[in-house]
Amino acid sequence: MVACIADKWSLWTMSVIAEYRRPMRFSRIMENVAVISQKSLTKTLRGLERDGLITRKVFAEVPPRVEYAITPLGAEMLNNVAPLWLWVAKSVHRFQGARAAFDGRSV
Amino acid sequence: MVACIADKWSLWTMSVIAEYRRPMRFSRIMENVAVISQKSLTKTLRGLERDGLITRKVFAEVPPRVEYAITPLGAEMLNNVAPLWLWVAKSVHRFQGARAAFDGRSV
DNA sequence: CGGGATCCAACCGGATACTG
């Protein structure tokens, strides 16, 4: 549990919902998380909801409408992940350098 | 790549090596990461070495000796992960609360 | 539209056995 940090899609999905700044529908989320399959998105959203990071609101309409939104806990988590994410982005070249050296040394 | 953050064992392994503050042998690492299998530890260490987060030094002795140590990049990464880790630890009860509410509501 | 159900390939990680 709380796999939302390590999970392949969770952080990306959360940031998409958070940046939208208003309730977001399933299909719109799927557009923005791009290559995710609908099965994985469903599973990811359920997990996030389960952990209290997003809310899920179903409207009894035809066609159905379901809206997702970030919770305070979710927003707080994103804020806490941000610094690390920025550091990684800033340091990517160092990882790549190390990787290249490693791969090259045994040629 | 740079899966070292999401990976199941990488962070734990890194922190064990870092806290040891001197070169650490394979078997000692395995003792401290407790339940890890030796296969997974080997794979984890190789990945960390590949990303430049730890060093691996092999001594031509019998029996063999291999020593691992944290690199500056590795130490820096741990420092950047620490705040998030602390926040998660501090907030675990909130996740648990959300989880309990979610599980209980559909009974 | 927002899924659920099913099938399937790929991968992960543990257990065990063997080795230089």
Place this chain on the structure above:
DNA sequence: CAGTATCCGGTTGGATCCCG
């Protein structure tokens, strides 16, 4: 001691079909 090699069950995630 520090791995490598093999097997194997469980999970992940995509693709497809169906449904209210």
